Amino acid sequence: MKPDNIREVRYMKWLGHAAFGLVSQGGVRILTDPFDNSVPYPHIALECDVVTVSHEHFDHNGVEGLKGSPRVLRAVVGKEATPLDETVGDVRFRVVPSLHDDKGGSLRGPNGIFVMEMPDMTVVHLGDLGHPLDEKTVSAIGKCDVLLVPVGGHYTIDGKTAAQVVRSLRPKVAIAMHFKTSYIKDWPISGPEDFEAEWKSVKKLPPGEFDVDLSPDKLGPETEIWIPAI
Numbered sequence: 655m656k657p658d659n660i661r662e663v664r665y666m667k668w669l670g671h672a673a674f675g676l677v678s679q680g681g682v683r684i685l686t687d688p689f690d691n692s693v694p695y696p697h698i699a700l701e702c703d704v705v706t707v708s709h710e711h712f713d714h715n716g717v718e719g720l721k722g723s724p725r726v727l728r729a730v731v732g733k734e735a736t737p738l739d740e741t742v743g744d745v746r747f748r749v750v751p752s753l754h755d756d757k758g759g760s761l762r763g764p765n766g767i768f769v770m771e772m773p774d775m776t777v778v779h780l781g782d783l784g785h786p787l788d789e790k791t792v793s794a795i796g797k798c799d800v801l802l803v804p805v806g807g808h809y810t811i812d813g814k815t816a817a818q819v820v821r822s823l824r825p826k827v828a829i830a831m832h833f834k835t836s837y838i839k840d841w842p843i844s845g846p847e848d849f850e851a852e853w854k855s856v857k858k859l860p861p862g863e864f865d866v867d868l869s870p871d872k873l874g875p876e877t878e879i880w881i882p883a884i
C-alpha cells in the first residue's frame with residue numbers, strides 16, 4: 655500500500671522541523687524525528703514502516719498517535735546515544751552517537767545521527783547536532799549522499815557551523831532543517847539565512863513532495879544546497 659503523502663521511491667517530503675518522510679527503493683517508508691502535537695506544524699498524517707528518533711525531546715519523539723504501527727528506532731537509550739545497527743527491508747539504519755550541545759552534552763544531552771543506507775543512496779539525518787564533527791565521527795558516518803542538517807542555531811548548530819559540517823561530510827545534496835518558519839515564529843531559532851549566505855547558490859524547494867535524483871547528469875560536482883518549504 656502506498657503512503658498517503660509520498661508517491662513512490664525517492665520521493666521525500668519535509669513535514670516541518672526535523673521531520674521528513676522518505677521511501678527507499680524497496681518501498682520502506684521512513685519518518686524521521688516526528689514532533690508531538692504541541693509543535694504548531696501541521697499534524698503528521700503520514701503512514702510509515704519505520705520511525706527514527708534522534709533523541710528524546712518533544713519536538714523529535716512524537717511517535718504517539720502516528721498512523722499504523724511503525725517500528726520505532728530510538729537513538730538514545732538512557733543517558734547515551736547507542737550505536738544501533740538494524741536492517742529493515744532494503745534499508746540499513748545505523749546510529750552514530752553525538753551530542754546536543756558543544757559542552758560535552760552537559761546542556762542538552764545526547765543526540766544520535768541516523769545513517770540510512772539504501773541500495774541507491776545513503777541519507778544521513780543529523781538530529782539536533784550541537785557541535786562540529788570531528789574526524790572520527792566523519793569516518794564513522796562514512797558515505798553520505800543526502801544530508802539533513804539543522805541550521806537554526808540556539809538548540810543546534812547555527813548556519814555557519816552547519817556549513818562547516820556539510821563541508822566535512824561532502825554530500826551530493828544537503829537539505830536544511832530545524833529553522834524558523836511562520837509556524838514557529840516565536841521559537842528562539844533562526845531562519846535559514848545564515849546558512850544560505852555560506853553558499854554561492856541555493857535551491858529553494860516548493861512546499862510538498864520533492865524528488866531526490868542523484869543521477870550524475872542531474873548534479874554538478876559541488877554539493878547542492880536545498881532549502882525546503884512547508
Ligand SMILES: [Zn+2]
Pocket residue numbers: 711713714782809832
Ligand atoms: Zn529540536
